[in-house]
Amino acid sequence: MPENNKNRADPFAGKALSQKEYTELTRALLSEKYPLGQPLAFVHTYGCQGNVSDSERIKGMLDEMGYGFTENVEEADFVLFNTCAVREHAEDRVFGNVGALKPVKSEKKDMIIALCGCMMQQPHIAEKIKKSYPFVNLVFGTFAISVFPELMYKTLRGGRRVFEITEKNEPVAEGLPVRRDSDFKAWLPIMYGCNNFCTYCIVPYVRGRERSRKLCAVIEEAKEIIAGGAKEITLLGQNVNSYGKGSGDGVGFPELLKMLNALEGDFRLRFMTSHPKDCTKELLDAMASCEKADRHLHLPFQSGNNRVLKAMNRGYTREKYLELISYAREVMPDISITSDIIVGFPGETYEEFLDTLSLIKEVKFTSLFTFIYSPRKGTRAAEMPDPVPYAEKSKWFSELLKAQEEIAAERSKSMLGKTYEVLVEGETKEKNGMLTGRTGGNINIDFPGDAALIGTFVKVKVTQAKNWLLTGEITE
Ligand code: 5AD
Ligand code: SF4
Numbered sequence: 001m002p003e004n005n006k007n008r009a010d011p012f013a014g015k016a017l018s019q020k021e022y023t024e025l026t027r028a029l030l031s032e033k034y035p036l037g038q039p040l041a042f043v044h045t046y047g048c049q050g051n052v053s054d055s056e057r058i059k060g061m062l063d064e065m066g067y068g069f070t071e072n073v074e075e076a077d078f079v080l081f082n083t084c085a086v087r088e089h090a091e092d093r094v095f096g097n098v099g100a101l102k103p104v105k106s107e108k109k110d111m112i113i114a115l116c117g118c119m120m121q122q123p124h125i126a127e128k129i130k131k132s133y134p135f136v137n138l139v140f141g142t143f144a145i146s147v148f149p150e151l152m153y154k155t156l157r158g159g160r161r162v163f164e165i166t167e168k169n170e171p172v173a174e175g176l177p178v179r180r181d182s183d184f185k186a187w188l189p190i191m192y193g194c195n196n197f198c199t200y201c202i203v204p205y206v207r208g209r210e211r212s213r214k215l216c217a218v219i220e221e222a223k224e225i226i227a228g229g230a231k232e233i234t235l236l237g238q239n240v241n242s243y244g245k246g247s248g249d250g251v252g253f254p255e256l257l258k259m260l261n262a263l264e265g266d267f268r269l270r271f272m273t274s275h276p277k278d279c280t281k282e283l284l285d286a287m288a289s290c291e292k293a294d295r296h297l298h299l300p301f302q303s304g305n306n307r308v309l310k311a312m313n314r315g316y317t318r319e320k321y322l323e324l325i326s327y328a329r330e331v332m333p334d335i336s337i338t339s340d341i342i343v344g345f346p347g348e349t350y351e352e353f354l355d356t357l358s359l360i361k362e363v364k365f366t367s368l369f370t371f372i373y374s375p376r377k378g379t380r381a382a383e384m385p386d387p388v389p390y391a392e393k394s395k396w397f398s399e400l401l402k403a404q405e406e407i408a409a410e411r412s413k414s415m416l417g418k419t420y421e422v423l424v425e426g427e428t429k430e431k432n433g434m435l436t437g438r439t440g441g442n443i444n445i446d447f448p449g450d451a452a453l454i455g456t457f458v459k460v461k462v463t464q465a466k467n468w469l470l471t472g473e474i475t476e
Helices: 003-007 019-033 049-065 088-099 101-107 123-132 142-157 203-207 215-227 253-261 281-289 306-311 318-331 350-363 390-415
Strands: 040-045 078-083 112-117 138-140 162-164 185-189 232-236 268-272 296-298 336-343 367-372 419-427 434-439 444-448 457-466 469-474
Touching (some): 019 049, 040 049, 049 078, 049 142, 049 185, 088 101, 112 142, 138 142, 142 162, 185 215, 215 232, 215 253, 253 268, 306 350, 318 350, 336 350, 350 390, 367 390, 390 457, 419 444, 444 457
Parallel strands (some): 040 078, 078 112, 185 232, 296 336, 336 367, 444 469
Antiparallel strands (some): 434 444, 457 469
């Protein structure tokens, strides 16, 4: 910030400006501050696809303000970490990475450092940043994304640090620009927030109550995505089954899926996350009737024991969950099912954990996201007695992983010799002439091929299956 700007009174202070006007003011400030070239932004995202999608909107706004983008934090003029609060480990990483910026900033005094997302929405975290990280210029929570241009303008005007973490119960802001990370895979948020209050989870506290986007906004964005050439659209929400509740459009999630399926174009539809409590046969029937809906269902069960499920406030039983799985397989025999599991919920015994183990052996999931319980300040579970030591929970966790590895290896073998339609996602990390792609069931296959195929559908025959690693060759 040039000195002359810092001391000049803000002629717009106290005026109600639109975010578009703030974007223009910020653009003007930036061209004054960087007369020789375009300022660069570095945006790093932690956590779930909801955050990735939010970052794409923030990047859209930065783009409109005149920022270019860099992957190198040291050359950035603006650094943003979009944070996750779901487990302690994610928070520790953020604190570590923010701390590492201190020497970078002391070399580059003009650098603006900003933090946003779920972690910042917690008052005790924002307070810690205020006190212990004085080099952070801007902190905003999940409710403030739509006023980001205003916050940027205030930050760039200089002088004071800007903190905005007020919880707002407002309808979803529409019309935000989007700068998508991929040309062929697109995230499409359909609802925000969560009303479920699972006792271990921080999300309802940091993302607020469920709010659905208007049907016309979702359809419009889907059309834009398809016109832009995307081959995969993932509908996002903490609980997609709640889509439409209270929005006044009268269209629920199964109908939405059918409406999107009816749009012209060569694309796949995916969605996450579906809650077993609200996942209905109607939804599974709708999925089965939509040829563009991938044969993949992510249905987190968290625990296979009914007492633990009740203590988690999940609202379903092991039996109800298994019934849903068998119905899904009845109407979509080729469906691939994935799930989330928490090991070591407060008070969980080894015998109760064994019910989780038996459930994964019974269902044979394609893959699992497994977590050791992490206490989250302010949640009900954080107040429950938790007598089992972490080391013991880690042993159960390893037992679970081992069982799942065997299941995955078995599943891989069953795919040998079969041909799948794969969306080519990129070159493998080794860049050894191999490409990597994903089947409609969300299973990765590597195969030799030309990089020009990235972003297209190809048919791949599986020729080798090593544990969960599949290799194949293009058949057409
Ligand atoms: N501890 C461990 N795992 C958690 N998850 C959510 N909250 C916690 C917690 N406190 C997991 C759940 C959820 C996934 C996104 O993260 O399995 O489905
Ligand atoms: Fe958290 Fe449960 Fe809501 Fe998922 S459904 S975000 S686990 S409270």
